Amino acid sequence: MIDISGHLREYRREIGFSNYDVPLEVNCCGQQSFLTRDFSKSRPNGRLDYQLIYITRGCGYFNFSGKEQVVNAGSIVLYRPGEPQLYSYSFKDKTSAYWIHFTGSDAEKILNRFDIHSGYIGNNIQIKDIFQEIIKELQLKKTGYSIVATADLEKMLALINRSMELEASEDRNDLVLERLIIQLNQSYNNAWSVTSMARYCNLSEGYFSHYFKEKMGVSPMKYLANLRIEKAKFLLSESDISVSNIAASLGFSDVLYFSRIFKKAVGESPTAFRNALN
Template sequence: MINISGNALDDWYEQGVERNDCLLTVNCCGYQKLMTIDLNRKREQGRVDYQLIYLVGGKGTFCLDHQSQEVHKGQIVVYAPNEPQNYTYFAKDGTEAYWIHFTGHGVQDYLQQYGLLDASIQTVGLVDEVGELFKKIIHELNMKKPFNEHVTTAYLLTLLALLGRRLQRTENQGKDDHHSDIHRIMEIMHENYSQNLVVSELAKTCNLSLYRFIHKFKDVTGTTPGKYVTNIRINEAKKMLSETSLHVKEVASIVGYDNPLYFSRVFCQAVGIPPSRYKDQVEL
């Protein structure tokens, strides 16, 4: 069995550690891969902290709600404090799992907000980002560099939020799939807003007619493709005018306007004042 783990404290406490003096903190975290030896965990009284288990390979057998249930890769189990824990990994199943114990007076609210307490077993799929966050938490716990508690808490909060996002995506799978082409175009717009984006070419990317593309884009974003790009450009221009010493002409060129007079007109329509006056005001 491969077992890699890290602890916030120097000692391992089988009953866990409860802390109410902080919002959220990690007690310990680890990774297990079953190869030749089975693993059985039985805690009749549970622990005083929370535990989240994320299977990334094989399966495990869990006793949940007084019945034996299989948990497969891509699924998670969350144990609340003092909840009995009884589960087994069999080497023949090639089980791989990440686990993390955490505590704090804000944990319950976070888990409820992200929908992580809605069912005993939930499917999130295999998410590379989540696996990487587990690895980073383990590394921080072992290295114990300055402010490691703050870093591990930040990683844990991100991990929980990503799992919550995956659960929402699973619930709205049909809707997300229906709009995935538009979401991709939105990404293209944010990455290439300074370039000449031709709406008819974007429509072809989605295999949609120009009319259908514009109609669908507006359904998803609430505005037209042209206005959406303009909003991106103006917001970026406002940041540059506020945070840099660049002149209006330079900003106009950077955000995609070859004609500074036209840029000023578009900026004024969107913001209510010319870019030069906007820059003067933020510099006061």
């Protein structure tokens, strides 16, 4: 594991530090990469301060309200004081993440002002650079380092807010939907599901399903089924590949199931469709 960090104080505590004598203060900041072994953190009672995690590569496994959720690269996770922190990283995912702990009497107000919450912000080089700057300030401890680190944190929160607004915009959603359509056309034989499609777009399943149908006129799985049927019709008409091999090439493990799906969509079985062309 690669672990680079900087700290406001010379000593550390697992429960963190709270300081409400100042509006905002950075306690510590770091970067971790998990390349050789797994890592897990269990703080059932949380910490005294806030924690913000930014996953830049791979993914993390976070337990929210008793349910494990995969959080992919490009996402942030926010923990407030006293909130249980249960998460882990697998070295197989080659995960890298930045983290920062902060406190202060105005911390909650500032988070609300910038509408900071767990979610997707994408790959943001500016935010990565600010994390690096804060780490450096806390390591070198030059004159005014705490003030500079706090100012950097506020700038980071403003940029996170900007990124979240961009990711939530209709233009962004149109772009990722276009990317998904291209991906589906290239890998229609993969085991796609609504969950995996939504994850690809970094959208919630409910919103993704509604947005997809609104834009494409059919549900995600119906679009995929239609795509596979069109590919099947092409292969049946332009090749002598057996029906079972065509089914397998389209991602169907059961040729009978494929034949039922094909007949329901086309009105006749794959074999009948091919014979009618001769």
